Structures are given as C-alpha cells and as structure tokens.
Amino acid sequence: MFTLNCDRAYLFAHPERELTPDEQNRYDAALTERARGVPAQYITGHQEFWGMDLIVTPAVLIPRPETEHVIETVLDLVGRAPTPAKPLHIADVGTGSGAIALVLAKELPQAEIHATDISPAALEVARINAARHELESRIHFYQADLLARIESECGNNSFDFIVSNPPYVGDSEEDQVQLEVRKFEPRNAVFAGPTGLEVIARLIPQAHAALRPGGWLIMEISGTISEKVKRLLLMEVWNDVRIHPDLQSIPRVAQARK
Helix, strand or coil: CCCCCHHHHHHHHHHCCCCHHHHHHHHHHHHHHHCCCHHHHHHHEEEEECCEECCCCCCCCCCCCHHHHHHHHHHHHHHHCCCCCCCCHHHHHCCCHHHHHHHHHHHHCCCCCEEEECHHHHHHHHHHHHHHHCCCCCEEEECCCHHHHHHHHHHCCCCCEEEECCCEHHHHHHCCCHHHHHHHHCCHHEEECCCCHHHHCCCCCHHHHHHEEEEEEEECCCCCCHHHHHHHHHHHCCCCEEECCCCCEEEEEEEEEC
16 A cells, blocks of 8 residues: 555455556565564654554654553543633643644644654654644644743743653663664654653653643653652652553553642
C-alpha cells in the first residue's frame, strides 16, 4: 500500500496489478531500510494516533498507543470538572510530532493550546500535522526548553492543564530499550540523563509556577521511575497525586493538582 500509494481495498479489487520498475525499486528500498532496523513509520512517513494520521520523521519520537492514556486522563478530568467560565488553557511540553496537542485541540474545540519543543525540526513536523488536520489556528507553537518561553509570554498561573510525554528513560536502561529506538529515534526525546528523572525534575517546578490554582500536571512516565516521580510531586506540595497504569498494568501516567 505504501509502495503503490493506495489502500487495501484497491489491492483486493485489482489482484492483477503488477509493480512498475519504479514501484519495485521503491519496494526494494523500503525492505532494505526495514531490514537494517529503520522503524516502519519512518519509512512510510506516517503513524496513526487517536484515529489521526500523523506525519513522522526521524526528527520526532514515533507516537505510541501508551501515550493515549495521557489524553484519556485529561479528558476524564475535564469531564468531571464544572464547565469553565473561560476557555481552557493547555500546554503540551515537548510536543514532538504534535500528537498530544492535536488530539486535545480536536477533542476540546474551545480550548486554547500551546505547544513547545526544543527542536526546530520537531516543531516543523508538528506544524505540518496541524495544517494537515486544519488545526493550525488552534495551536500556538514555541521553540523552547520546557516552559521557559511560555512563562515569559503567558505569565505564571496561566494554565489549566500542562501535559507532557517527556524523556524519561535513564542512561543505565539503554540496553533494555529496543534497538531500533536506540538507533533511529531522537535520543533527546527518549533519554533524560543518568536516572531518567532529569527532565521531569525540571518540569515539575516550572509547571507548578505556570498552572492556575487547581490546575493539573499530566505526564507520561515509566514503571521504573513511577515511585520517584510520585515522591518528587509530593515534595513540591501537589494535591491529588495519582499514578495510572496502562493496559499492561505498567505505571504510565502521573497526575497532580496544584
């Protein structure tokens, strides 16, 4: 389907279809790339997330189903809260391909979404995805390290939700990470430093300053660091600190209320 740029129904309807020489070359090249470990998503340039087709390149982390639990947590908290008098203000920190920001913009049409990434190449991909889904007017993109630029432009106590899928793998865990992730996905989107807590430890106090009273911090984490993340949040005097498991019962999402 990737080689022919068609859907599965077309293939079933045209079983006699043969590859042209150019298509055969494209197919062979894709097989060669996959054989050396390149993720299929980087070969095709696409990945589905929350029912949305996203462009992905080696400049961004490939969106994964586990990250959809971050979306579910936000939507659950929004659904349980009284209807706000003003539009929700949400920041997606380390947006990458824009997956989280795009889904929240789609699911919460009245929300104002801000998205940051330290990588200009990643932001370019995120902007392309926003344009493809006609959401570019709904999301404000910033090149920034975590919340640095947002804090200066929007001020403290500005946000109802700060969400993030930050780097959370420790250098000591590198051998446990899939080879294709280690070799081909952007290292600074996967590995946080020696312990895996380095980025999260910087994000927590910044988020506390940027959130309105009663606002929520929602982060994707791993089981390896879940208890340490919980301790960090309790040290910062957050309320309603909870860790949610994914479908494999692995601690996956941390939530905390200012």
